[in-house]
Amino acid sequence: MDFSLSEEQQMIRDTVRKFAEAKIAPAAHELDEREEFSPELTRGLGELGVFGIIVPEEYGGQGLDYLSYVIAVEELARVDGSQAATVAAGVSLGIAPLLYFGSAEQKKKFLPALAAGEALFAFGLTEPSAGSDSRGTKTKARQDGTFWVIDGSKIFITNASTSMTSGVIAQAVSGVKDGKPEYTCFIVEAGTAGFTAKTMHKKLMWRASNTAELYFSDCRVPESCVLGKVGDGSKQMLKTLDSGRLSIAAMGLGCAQGAYEAALKYAQQREQFGQPISKFQAVSFKLADMATEIEHARTFLYRACWLRDTGQPFSKEGAMAKLYCSEVAQRVANEAVQIHGGYGLMKEFDVERFYRDQRLLQIGEGTSEIQRLVISRAIGC
Structure with missing residues (x-):
């Protein structure tokens, strides 16, 4: 059993993280305030190859596995949920149905521009x-x-x-x-x-x-x-959402990671009673729980992607990953705000945005209640 990423997957993580920190992070606050979609960032992500990760080379993509795509979404959500959402919806809901069900003519007509990040569906x-x-x-x-x-x-x-x-x-x-x-x-x-x-x-x-x-x-x-x-529309929708849940799970994982890192950094710098608040057990245990849940979420999500990539049934595990990662994001973001205290309620601090962004994850592409319904049926209830 090998839990290590391939060189290609690690390169995708490093490349997307570098772009997110250098290009997205400086713009995230203002774009959020103005409710402004950014064509420039979207095209930049296209040039990076993010939209074409799962698209076959014949249509202008890279033809890589689903885990590579999920890692890219995770890294974007670690910095900004909005840009992660643009990619997740653009690939899982825009590109994927054409890839799975489109005719040869439809694929040739639409996929090259979508894979290049020049257009969105x-x-x-x-x-x-x-x-x-x-x-x-x-x-x-x-x-x-x-x-x-x-x-x-x-x-x-x-x-x-x-x-x-x-x-x-x-x-x-x-x-x-x-x-x-x-x-x-x-x-x-x-x-x-x-x-x-x-x-x-x-x-x-x-x-x-x-x-x-x-x-x-x-x-x-x-x-x-x-x-x-x-x-065939209903069947197409169900298959599309099965895979799409993995990208929403990746958004939850990335959101949790970003909120956790912000909380840890703040706790190490913020001093009360003569020492960093990270030294107080009440805070350090919160951070320990956050780190533990994130690692569990990542391991399970990557396993669900592995099942998909190896051609095995993954519908139940996809629902579990979406449910767990989205609710981990909720718990971690909530504790990250708590650790920040009053500052966590101010827009100047990223945890305020992480706290808002996580809320959609328990609703979009199947609510947490629907995920539990899918899982309960899969286990024979």
């Missing part, structure tokens, strides 16, 4: 009345000759309204089979008549990540925009 699943109940989708698609006409809306869609967004993948009810709704995913390019994306503001977290509402009104797309087969 979004995944339109959540609706105002369809969150955890994704099959409650009300967006409809009807066939009209060689076109499909889409009507409906989506909400909380990451990367959907940036200046770099070239399209979205939207799930819609495309018919009824055996008395049950049939779901199909459609590629809708930016600028398509009847399709609009509206940026959402005033978020608690990931304020420098783009989030949008999508509206489809008599939106006509050709048959060539069907992703995979008609009626």
Whole structure:
């Protein structure tokens, strides 16, 4: 049993960490304050190769394993959740469905620019009345000759309204089979008549990540925009989210690591009663617990990625990793603020942003309750 990273994986960690500390960290506070998505940082990450890690070389990517990608997301989240979210959604929800289910023509058309970080795709699943109940989708698609006409809306869609967004993948009810709704995913390019994306503001977290509402009104797309087969939308969504949970887990792990490091540094520098507060057992034991939980989270997440990379079932472990890493992020960020005391409530300190950013992780891409449902079913409950 070998727990060491390959030279390539370690290089990815070092390279992404260097970029995050040199380019993202200095800009994170202001971008968060202004709720501003950064095309410059996104393109910089593209030049670094982050968006193309799991994309085959024939489409402009590097063709590496999923663990390498998860390590990159972890390192970004260690510095800023917003930039990590842009990458995680761009790859797991934008690139991955095209990679898994797209036709040869669709892959050739879209993947090179997406892998290079020159463009972004979004995944339109959540609706105002369809969150955890994704099959409650009300967006409809009807066939009209060689076109499909889409009507409906989506909400909380990451990367959907940036200046770099070239399209979205939207799930819609495309018919009824055996008395049950049939779901199909459609590629809708930016600028398509009847399709609009509206940026959402005033978020608690990931304020420098783009989030949008999508509206489809008599939106006509050709048959060539069907992703995979008609009626396969639900299966595609489930497979996409299985892998996507690993990237959200990586965000939780990175967030926890960043908050822990900030708390440790502060505790070593802050003096009370004539000594650094890290010397007080009440604080040192908090840090010890934080470090322990982070190591456990990392080990389990990497194992889940190993299962995926070796072609073994990983759905249960993916749900476990997402659940555990996101809740570790919650506990660690909370204790990091506590260690900072009043300063932890001030925006000048990064733990304030880590505390806000972690909150989405127990909700997005399947709530903690849904993860427990997936796990309970997998263990035979």
